Amino acid sequence: MAFTQRHLLGLEGVPAAEITSILDTAASFKEISERDIKKVPALRGKTVINLFYESSTRTRTSFEIAAKRLSADTVNISASTSSASKGETLADTARNLEAMRPDAIVVRHPASGACHLLARHVSCPILNAGDGCHEHPTQALLDLLTIREHLGRLEGLTVAIVGDILHSRVARSNLHALRALGSTVRLVGPPTLVPRDLAAFGAELHTELAAGVRDADVVMMLRIQRERQGANFFPTLDEYSQYFCLTEEAVRLAKPQVIILHPGPLNRGLEIASAVADGPYSVIMDQVTNGVAVRMALLYLLVARSKGEESGETAAEMIGDAEPVRRRTGGRA
Amino acid sequence: MSQRVVIAGGTVVDPVAGKAAPGDVLIENDQLVGVFSPGAGGAESDTVMDASGLLVLPGLVDMHVHLREPGYEYKETIATGVAAALAGGFTSLACMANTDPVNDSAAVTQFILERARVAGGARVYPIGALSAGMKGERLAEIGEMYRAGIVAVSDDGRPVMDAGLMRRALEYTSMFGLPIIVHEEDGHLAAGGVMNEGVTALRLGLHGIPAAAEEVMMARDIALTDLTGGRLHVAHVSTAGSVALLRDAKARGLAVTAEVTPHHLFLTEEAVAGYGTNAKMAPPLRNARDVEALRAALADGTIDALATDHAPHHHDEKEVEFENAANGVVGLETALPLALRLVADGVLDLPALVARMTVGPARILGLPAGTLSPGAPADLTLVDPERRWRVEARTFRSKGRNTPFEGWEMAGRAVAVLVGGRLVYDDRPGTAAALRSAAS
Numbered sequence: 001m002a003f004t005q006r007h008l009l010g011l012e013g014v015p016a017a018e019i020t021s022i023l024d025t026a027a028s029f030k031e032i033s034e035r036d037i038k039k040v041p042a043l044r045g046k047t048v049i050n051l052f053y054e055s056s057t058r059t060r061t062s063f064e065i066a067a068k069r070l071s072a073d074t075v076n077i078s079a080s081t082s083s084a085s086k087g088e089t090l091a092d093t094a095r096n097l098e099a100m101r102p103d104a105i106v107v108r109h110p111a112s113g114a115c116h117l118l119a120r121h122v123s124c125p126i127l128n129a130g131d132g133c134h135e136h137p138t139q140a141l142l143d144l145l146t147i148r149e150h151l152g153r154l155e156g157l158t159v160a161i162v163g164d165i166l167h168s169r170v171a172r173s174n175l176h177a178l179r180a181l182g183s184t185v186r187l188v189g190p191p192t193l194v195p196r197d198l199a200a201f202g203a204e205l206h207t208e209l210a211a212g213v214r215d216a217d218v219v220m221m222l223r224i225q226r227e228r229q230g231a232n233f234f235p236t237l238d239e240y241s242q243y244f245c246l247t248e249e250a251v252r253l254a255k256p257q258v259i260i261l262h263p264g265p266l267n268r269g270l271e272i273a274s275a276v277a278d279g280p281y282s283v284i285m286d287q288v289t290n291g292v293a294v295r296m297a298l299l300y301l302l303v304a305r306s307k308g309e310e311s312g313e314t315a316a317e318m319i320g321d322a323e324p325v326r327r328r329t330g331g332r333a
Numbered sequence: 334m335s336q337r338v339v340i341a342g343g344t345v346v347d348p349v350a351g352k353a354a355p356g357d358v359l360i361e362n363d364q365l366v367g368v369f370s371p372g373a374g375g376a377e378s379d380t381v382m383d384a385s386g387l388l389v390l391p392g393l394v395d396m397h398v399h400l401r402e403p404g405y406e407y408k409e410t411i412a413t414g415v416a417a418a419l420a421g422g423f424t425s426l427a428c429m430a431n432t433d434p435v436n437d438s439a440a441v442t443q444f445i446l447e448r449a450r451v452a453g454g455a456r457v458y459p460i461g462a463l464s465a466g467m468k469g470e471r472l473a474e475i476g477e478m479y480r481a482g483i484v485a486v487s488d489d490g491r492p493v494m495d496a497g498l499m500r501r502a503l504e505y506t507s508m509f510g511l512p513i514i515v516h517e518e519d520g521h522l523a524a525g526g527v528m529n530e531g532v533t534a535l536r537l538g539l540h541g542i543p544a545a546a547e548e549v550m551m552a553r554d555i556a557l558t559d560l561t562g563g564r565l566h567v568a569h570v571s572t573a574g575s576v577a578l579l580r581d582a583k584a585r586g587l588a589v590t591a592e593v594t595p596h597h598l599f600l601t602e603e604a605v606a607g608y609g610t611n612a613k614m615a616p617p618l619r620n621a622r623d624v625e626a627l628r629a630a631l632a633d634g635t636i637d638a639l640a641t642d643h644a645p646h647h648h649d650e651k652e653v654e655f656e657n658a659a660n661g662v663v664g665l666e667t668a669l670p671l672a673l674r675l676v677a678d679g680v681l682d683l684p685a686l687v688a689r690m691t692v693g694p695a696r697i698l699g700l701p702a703g704t705l706s707p708g709a710p711a712d713l714t715l716v717d718p719e720r721r722w723r724v725e726a727r728t729f730r731s732k733g734r735n736t737p738f739e740g741w742e743m744a745g746r747a748v749a750v751l752v753g754g755r756l757v758y759d760d761r762p763g764t765a766a767a768l769r770s771a772a773s
Binding site: 012089090091109111112113114116117131132133134135166169172195197198200201 | 530531532535536537538539540607608649652653654655656657
């Protein structure tokens with residue numbers, strides 16, 4: 001199935017076949033990052049703007065590297081240097097950027113729905129790099145790619161997502177995508193952070209870590225935000241940690257081949273024990289590597305593809321790939 | 334010299350008698366003489382206003398509007414708000430106190446009344462603030478505002494969190510017979526919320542406001558009404574649980590009344606999908622189950638009034654991130670056709686609907702409006718129930734364009750409005766000029 005999205009605002013409602021097509025494209029792009037000269041001409045002459053209203057090291061760097069490896073020109077705008085600090089509205093910023101004719105805008109913003117607002121004001125594709133508590137679709141896609149590489153499939157897997165589900169855009173995007181691809185999703189945490197209404201999304205809800213991770217194929221830990229402590233979502237970080245920190249003991253309850261994911265940055269000893277984060281089942285660094293490939297794939301699919309389709313070029317031709325497309329690297333890293 | 338006009342040939346809807354029947358309405362100068370059977374009301378000397386094919390209603394009453402003046406004239410002025418009201422068929426308006434300065438003094442009340450007099454057209458009744466500056470700390474000078482002409486007391490938009498203050502307000506206002514209009518929302522439960530709490534909020538990643546935020550405050554205030562013998566009017570009821578509380582309070586004989594808005598009767602939280610900020614208001618749009626409960630309560634009289642909570646905002650205040658957008662929607666120019674849709678849907682009959690938009694709110698506020706009784710002010714709204722039109726915000730008389738009903742196909746619209754016997758709005762094709770001269 002062809003990829004049909006005009007923007008990547010979220011993964012809710014994106015059909016399984018399109019998600020698979022993104023993952024397949026990303027898998028084929030991984031090899032570029034292993035070359036001596038890590039650059040293909042797919043987006044030559046294209047301009048990609050990274051518009052970040054929240055601080056980010058990993059995601060912004062990943063998007064920038066992805067664009068550069070496709071030969072796009074990149075411009076980074078952060079909230080502290082932008083006219084947002086002078087009171088310009090998001091809609092006005094969008095109109096101004098549009099007037100400079102970018103080919104894609106990557107957006108991170110603290111308000112849910114900010115990408116939807118931008119998409120109404122620009123003609124180029126918008127890539128959501130995280131909007132408020134809504135979605136973080138590229139994070140979920142790189143998570144899915146990592147899971148697929150290690151376990152060979154997504155259908156029929158049991159994935160436990162542990163932590164602050166209520167405020168997590170990572171959890172939302174993963175929930176939509178994993179459900180679309182046939183995984184069973186468990187959401188694990190205190191009821192203050194795992195509201196009962198989440199059951200409507202087809203997830204199993206657990207308040208006990210042991211039950212949540214038991215026989216799981218994948219455990220995905222979320223970063224706990226320290227500011228939740230003051231808002232009575234739980235009494236103290238210490239108490240939270242006693243109940244929901246992923247320890248080696250808890251990992252032993254999962255399937256023997258379990259893999260552990262974390263979107264980073266890690267709060268070592270708080271939501272994840274260092275022994276787990278650094279353990280043999282941890283695939284956290286693979287997630288980071290796959291992040292570049294997934295973002296390359298999305299930039300390619302959203303920006304270059306329409307032109308490529310007109311001229312009849314395929315992905316492999318555009319990236320000058322002589323090797324066969326590798327869908328899965330397979331096995332554990 | 335006395336001027337008599339007979340409005341003939343229409344279907345007269347009498348909300349007090351609860352009937353709709355062919356008839357003639359006779360007015361003399363600024364008062365109603367009465368309703369007569371077809372052909373029986375007029376005399377040879379009278380001017381005849383042809384109402385064939387039209388519904389003849391007492392002028393509609395909107396007990397909850399924000400006219401924004403003084404202080405927010407860029408959103409609305411009393412003149413533009415009144416023009417919007419007339420175009421929507423409303424002849425009497427009660428305007429909320431959250432202006433700048435707040436209407437917490439006789440001087441501001443007098444200013445509003447003076448601006449309304451200059452604007453002409455609809456009758457404007459100011460609502461005074463409950464607390465000084467609407468800060469929820471100490472009582473405003475309610476007695477002075479009462480003398481200046483307020484018809485109710487409210488901190489609408491800023492729920493009164495201090496139960497002690499609410500208790501004193503209910504006691505104190507009973508001296509004047511003024512109702513307290515309450516915006517029921519517990520600030521702690523609603524903190525940070527921008528839409529209804531539930532599945533849609535979770536999906537959109539927006540912070541939710543639970544139904545309980547409204548219900549716990551309503552339960553508190555019903556208990557305080559019982560304690561004090563005051564009069565409580567609950568603004569814009571939005572949940573099924575609130576309806577149950579109201580029903581119980583009324584069964585116990587407490588002086589509790591309530592209103593509902595058209596948007597809470599026609600829209601659910603689903604309208605927020607896509608982050609459209611014209612679906613953002615307080616209280617938020619709820620679920621289908623709530624809509625059904627509200628409709629049933631309006632039909633059986635548990636809810637006494639349909640009120641718009643007309644809340645105009647500037648485009649710039651809505652064209653922002655959802656969580657940063659202003660709360661509220663305009664309603665004056667879309668309420669009547671939406672209300673008529675309730676009749677078409679079989680929710681309630683036409684006289685009952687008209688009662689909720691006339692005598693219902695008029696009784697709560699003690700206004701001399703909303704009936705066809707002999708001697709009542711000659712405020713009438715003539716409605717063409719067949720007029721088809723499409724909502725286009727850019728054509729509104731209101732400065733506010735923030736409607737969630739953009740593009741809706743409507744049936745029915747006010748085509749002529751009389752206030753005090755004067756034809757102040759006329760949208761009947763071909764007859765406008767002749768009638769304007771006849772009625773003036």
